[in-house]
Amino acid sequence: MEDKPKECSCFECKFKSTPVSLLDEEELKYLCNNCVHIDFKEGENIIRQGAFTTNIAYMTSGLAKVHMEGPLKKDEIIKITKAPAFIGAPSVFSDRVFHYSVTSLTDAKVCFIDYQIFDKLLLENGEFAKELIKELSSDLVKQFHSCVNKTQKRLNAYIAEVLLFFAESIFESNDFHLPLSRNEFAQLVGSTRETITRIFHDLAEMGILNIQKDRIKIINTEKLSDISRLG
DNA sequence: GCATTAACCACAG
DNA sequence: CTGTGGTTAATGC
Numbered sequence: 001m002e003d004k005p006k007e008c009s010c011f012e013c014k015f016k017s018t019p020v021s022l023l024d025e026e027e028l029k030y031l032c033n034n035c036v037h038i039d040f041k042e043g044e045n046i047i048r049q050g051a052f053t054t055n056i057a058y059m060t061s062g063l064a065k066v067h068m069e070g071p072l073k074k075d076e077i078i079k080i081t082k083a084p085a086f087i088g089a090p091s092v093f094s095d096r097v098f099h100y101s102v103t104s105l106t107d108a109k110v111c112f113i114d115y116q117i118f119d120k121l122l123l124e125n126g127e128f129a130k131e132l133i134k135e136l137s138s139d140l141v142k143q144f145h146s147c148v149n150k151t152q153k154r155l156n157a158y159i160a161e162v163l164l165f166f167a168e169s170i171f172e173s174n175d176f177h178l179p180l181s182r183n184e185f186a187q188l189v190g191s192t193r194e195t196i197t198r199i200f201h202d203l204a205e206m207g208i209l210n211i212q213k214d215r216i217k218i219i220n221t222e223k224l225s226d227i228s229r230l231g
Numbered sequence: 232g233c234a235t236t237a238a239c240c241a242c243a244g
Numbered sequence: 245c246t247g248t249g250g251t252t253a254a255t256g257c
Contacts, residue, residue, distance in 0.1 A: 155237070182246060195237055197247055213246090 010035065013111075017058065017084055019131035027121055027128075035113040040104045047088050047102035054096060055112040057088040062108025063170065063179055067187070068100040077188040079143065080179075082170050083108065089136060092118075105179040150190055153228075156199050158189050160228035163209075167218055174218040203227075 010016075010032035023031065040046055040062070047057060049069060064087065066078045078100060081087055091098045092115055122129045150158055162185075167174050178185065182193040189196075203209045208224050210217040218224055 192238060193246075194239085194248085198237090201247090 013060065017086065017131075018135065019128050022127045022131055023121065023125060027125060031113065031117055031121065034117040035111050037109060037111050040108045040110060042104055042106050044104050044108075045101060046104055046108065046110055047098050047100070049098055049101040051098050052096060053088065053092055053098055054115045055088070056086065056092055056115060056118050057102075058111045058113060059083040059085055059087050060109045060111055062110075063105040064102050064108060065105055065180070065184070065188075066100055066102050075187055076190070077180075077184060079146070080105070080166075080170065080188070086132075086135065089132075155189065155191055155195065156202070157228050157230070159191075159196070159199050160203075160224050162189055163216065163218065164221070164224060164228060166216075167221075174221060176216060177214045178216050179214075 010020075010028055020028070020031070037060075046059075046064060047053075059081065061083045063083070064081050066081055066087070067075050068078055069075050081102070087102050087110070088098060091100070096115075122132070146161075149161060153161070166176060166178065170176075180188065182196045186193045186196045200209065200211050203224075204211050206223065208218070208220045208227075210219060
């Protein structure tokens with residue numbers, strides 16, 4: 001092998017995660033030789049609940065939903081993930097069985113990295129390990145918040161929160177295409193498609209949103225965050 | 232009691 | 245897949 005094998009794009013990857021950016025050349029080369037990139041079309045299953053795995057998955061572009069089938073066959077969307085992000089790490093680090101599925105909402109690119117490579121790098125590079133812990137932890141904390149908010153807020157308040165999340169964190173615009181069907185949105189907020197339809201209409205009638213099918217425009221962010229806050 | 236919230240059901244574009 | 249209307253159960257003044 002060359003010092004920098006041409007087939008490997010890790011060196012030039014624009015989406016290097018913060019942890020990976022802390023690797024030295026030797027370590028990066030090691031990582032590089034043990035990962036594979038896969039392109040996914042919209043709606044494809046990237047990670048399957050119940051599957052055994054020895055790979056860390058890192059999404060370098062695209063949007064995906066992390067979802068889990070509950071006790072009574074119902075699918076619940078845990079969260080929406082935007083690249084770049086690790087998408088399967090917790091399952092791999094715990095028992096190597098995926099406890100949730102990940103499905104692309106847009107075309108997406110995912111880099112699969114052998115777990116043993118991670119193991120070795122974690123042991124050898126403390127900065128790398130620390131950064132990874134930081135990323136996983138902040139994700140966990142966010143998850144705690146949405147868990148509490150989802151159960152304690154009234155539905156329209158939580159829906160307002162999720163709409164603001166899409167505008168601020170995912171699209172960085174108040175005008176966007178919702179990448180979810182009404183039913184998927186319902187699965188995300190723990191409701192039903194009928195109720196989503198109604199609340200969207202209510203918000204539109206209040207002059208807070210413009211909605212045409214998938215296209216959502218937040219006209220009055222102030223009011224929307226009031227609704228989110230005072231839920 | 233009466234109002235509100237939101238799920239469930241059914242039917243229709 | 246989405247919108248609507250009717251119904252219903254739970255919760256709150």
